[in-house]
Amino acid sequence: MRAEVESISMSGDQEEGSTRWWSFLQSLGPLLALVIVTLGFAMADQYWGEGHFSELRNVRVILVQAAPVAVAALGMTLIIISGGIDLSAGTASALCATVLASLLASECSGSFAVAMTLLAGAACGLTNGLLIGLLRIPPFIVTLGTMTIFLGIGKRIAGGSTVFVPSPPDWLPSLVATMPPDWFGWIPNIASGVWLAVGIAILVAVVLHYTVLGRHLFAIGSNESTAVLCGVNILKTKVIVYALAGLLIGIAGIYSFSQGKMANPVEGIGRELKFIAAVVIGGGSLSGGRGSVLGTLAGAAIMGVISSGCAQLEVKNSTQDIMIGTIIIAAVTLDQFRIRRANLD
Amino acid sequence: MNATTDATPQTLLSMRRISKRFGATQALSDVSLDAYAGHVLALIGENGAGKSTLMKILSGAHKPDSGEMLLNGQPFLPAGPHAARTAGVAIVYQELNLAPDLSVEDNVMLGMEQSRFGCVRTTAQRKQVSAALDLLGHPQLTPDRRVGGLSIGAQQLVEIARALVSNARVVVFDEPTSSLPQQDVKRLFEIIRRLQSQGIAIIYISHFLEEIREVADQYLVLRDGQMAGAGRLTDSSDANIVSLMVGRDVDTLFPEVPHSVGEPVLRVAELTGRKSPQSVSFEVRKGEIFGLFGLVGAGRTETLRHVFGLDRAVAGSVTVNGRLYPPRPSARIQSGLGYVSEDRKGEGLAQALSIEDNLTLSRLKPYAKVGLLGWKNRRQTARQWMQQLRVKALHPGQTVGKLSGGNQQKIAIARILHQQAEILLLDEPTRGIDVGTKADIYRLMGELAAAGKTIIFVSSYVPELMAVCDTIGVMSKGRLLDVRSVSQWTETDILSVAISS
Known part of the structure; x- marks a missing residue:
């Protein structure tokens, strides 16, 4: 019997290596898609365009545009892994931008305004989490409601029009600068906001894979009853995850303000779909339990590449929308195909 | 199957050398089955033996990898449940597949609506449904009743009526009595006899031998996806059939691990939930294996869930080592309780x-x-x-x-x-698993008890409770009716307490 047990574990180690390698390869799927889409546009641009697509300047533009989507989508990734959804993310991010703009417009200090903005984002998330956890209403419904509520609050703060801030503190616009200063010779001079997004992505990955909270999120998303049975505090976990996501949405709001030195609450309508799309293209499952940081980043980047590439090629906006929609469906179809195959093994 | 002694029974359904594989598991290999007009064939086997896979192939839900089926001598390979039903094969499932908000008539005719130009032909349909319901003869069953308001037994009859209106020639009953009260079981057997007299071939799936002896003529035993044996019931003893089911001596299946019982560690007093349990009280001692038996719906699972704090109790208390803990799973886990759910897929893992x-x-x-x-x-x-x-x-x-x-x-x-966990609440831990693993789990339970752990073992299978437990309690309708040490019970005692109301 002992010999048998050992032989099982021996063969197990070999298998383990190969399946881990395989699952790592699979997680690269969205990255591969990113590479293909990028190469496609680069080649198309060489033939038909003016060849600006692959210039460093354009890479900076793409990254700066993708960063805010990525940051909010990382929060959405956490929520989607836990089996939830946040439809209010779009209007909440515009609400946060509005808070920032109006505080700056009323001559508050920059750091105070940013702190309040982050607080506003966390408060939005906390509200969602508490409503979902306490009232036991599906997240889809709760956030459908708060989506409109946040829009209303934003409008009230903005006083019904766009809030302009003529001269915000310098470090805000530099978050999303397309021509950032050359800090150190050996680090490519990409806007600080992109580095911030990378840092946040690493933090979120750590939370997902190396904390108790992360394990609980995956457990709740893949089977909430099991999590209950294992003594996981569902209410607490949900409130934390929505509040965390809210914080990230607050950061996305700071970016969106910085891009135009102004904020309008109405701009946030529909933005949540971009965040959700990034997660889904990146392999996140709307039924919960699956999602990855790398995938979401790739998803956000793919959308950035498409919009920039289409602009360079002077492709109509409508074509762009159709392309992104097609990619979403293709990504999910491929993913389902993969899962079905995996289940057959 | 040897049926030549009978006066030339007509073979209605014949399944020949059916094999089916799911991934790495061979669910069925070379299984053959014959069902005769006017006869009842008992399909016997433990959970996971392949009974439901075989029936799913018959109903068209799965395609066989190899083998053939003949219905009335014609090749039969239904594309899906609807095709099987129109061809004359109906299955009455253990879990009822009814739409609770529709009427009896709508449920009976669902998918078989008689229509002309897209409109339901109400009078013709009503006639057909009434005829079927009359045959079943249950006072609650009228065509306009909402199905959700009917008792479980009456709901099952709605399923049978569905089989009747589709002019089924072969009717399969999948563990039909597992959730029925005693008087409904009697009615069901009468109905089966009526169907039998109409020349319908019946396949009856169950693992209660007493029932099988009452209704069936022939038997087919499946074990681990293979035919373990078949024949006429009058020719074989119960012990014979059980050994075919289990496939080994009872001694190696239930390895005896000596363990001793100590002081009480878990005390449940007057535990009452919204529906069930109803004022359940018992105590379990250190190193004891405490069995809990009852039919489906008797409240065993609910009792465990309340003890573990998954469901809020209306009244009563659960004391572990003399202490009360808040009714939350996290607190109960801290108190030393652990719960293994009966529903591995939906909840357990x-x-x-x-x-x-x-x-x-x-x-x-x-x-x-x-x-x-x-x-x-x-x-x-x-x-x-x-x-x-x-x-x-x-x-x-x-x-x-x-x-x-x-x-x-x-x-x-x-x-x-x-x-x-010091106190293990195991809800049907051996359901749907192979015999070898069962033996492993029985041994493990014994070893854990010997190491001083306490186990509550919920099961619907009396022999395993009798073999493994020190004490057995029997539940019915949410109440714990009787608790005795295992030597004070016989198998028939346990069953008769379980079906008493």
Whole structure:
């Protein structure tokens, strides 16, 4: 019997290596898609365009545009892994931008305004989490409601029009600068906001894979009853995850303000779909339990590449929308195909 | 099957050398079955023996990998349940497939509506439904009644009526009595006899031998997807059939592990839930294996769920080692309780997560250093448990959903052992798993009891309770009717208490 047990574990180690390698390869799927889409546009641009697509300047533009989507989508990734959804993310991010703009417009200090903005984002998330956890209403419904509520609050703060801030503190616009200063010779001079997004992505990955909270999120998303049975505090976990996501949405709001030195609450309508799309293209499952940081980043980047590439090629906006929609469906179809195959093994 | 002694019974359905494989598991291999007009064939086998797969192939829900089926001498390969039904094969499932908000008539005719130009032909349809209901003769059954308001027994009759209106020639009953009160069982048997006299071939799935003797003529025993034996019931003894089902001597199936019983550790007093349990009181002692028997719906699962704090009790108390704990799973886990759910897929395990994730989910604290989880230790621990319980899996990172039922169950048990549970609440831990793993689990239960752990073992299978437990309690309709030490019970005693109301 002992010999048998050992032989099982021996063969197990070999298998383990190969399946881990395989699952790592699979997680690269969205990255591969990113590479293909990028190469496609680069080649198309060489033939038909003016060849600006692959210039460093354009890479900076793409990254700066993708960063805010990525940051909010990382929060959405956490929520989607836990089996939830946040439809209010779009209007909440515009609400946060509005808070920032109006505080700056009323001559508050920059750091105070940013702190309040982050607080506003966390408060939005906390509200969602508490409503979902306490009232036991599906997240889809709760956030459908708060989506409109946040829009209303934003409008009230903005006083019904766009809030302009003529001269915000310098470090805000530099978050999303397309021509950032050359800090150190050996680090490519990409806007600080992109580095911030990378840092946040690493933090979120750590939370997902190396904390108790992360394990609980995956457990709740893949089977909430099991999590209950294992003594996981569902209410607490949900409130934390929505509040965390809210914080990230607050950061996305700071970016969106910085891009135009102004904020309008109405701009946030529909933005949540971009965040959700990034997660889904990146392999996140709307039924919960699956999602990855790398995938979401790739998803956000793919959308950035498409919009920039289409602009360079002077492709109509409508074509762009159709392309992104097609990619979403293709990504999910491929993913389902993969899962079905995996289940057959 | 030897039926030549009968006066030339007409073979209605013939399944020949059917094989079916799901991934790595061979669910059926070379199984043959004959059903004769006006006869009842009992399909016997433990959970997981392949009975439901065979019936799913018959109903068209699965395609066989090899083998053929003949219905009335014609080749029969239904494309789906609807095709099977129109061809004359109807199945009355254990879990009823009814739309609770529709009327009896609408349910009976669902998918078979008689229509002309898209409009339902109400009068013709009503006639047909009434004729079927008359044959069943149940006072509650009128065409306009809402199905959701009917008793379980009456709902089952609606399913049977469905079979009747489709002019079924072969009717399969899948464990029909598992949720029925006694008087409904009697009525069901009468109806089966009526169907029999109309020349319908009946396949009756059950593992209650007494019932089978009452209704069936022939039997076919399946074990691990293979035919273990077949014949006429009058020619074989109960012991004979049981050994065919189990496939080994009873002694090796239930390895005896000596253990001694100590002081009471768990006291349940007047525990009452919204519907069930109803004022249930019992106590379990250290090192004791306490069996809980009852028919489906008797309230055994509900009792465990209340003890574990998954459902809020309306009244009563649960004391562990003389202390009360708040009614939350987390607090009950701290008190030393651990719960293995009967529903592995829906609740017991997160099927999409890895073995190590499932195994350590209820106790992650020891792996967190400064808030960060170590992967290596967890993997190491998972590997140790897998070896200790002899889990057959590739590695701790493998997805739980890919394991066989028995190995999944071992992971579920390993989890509560890993969370250092002293009192194990095991709800149907041997359901749907192979005989070898069953023996493993029985031995494990004995060893755990010998190591001073306390076990509450819920089961619907009397022989395993009789073999493994020190004490058995029997529940019916939410009440715990009788608790005796195992030597004071006989199998018939247990059953008769369980069906008394």
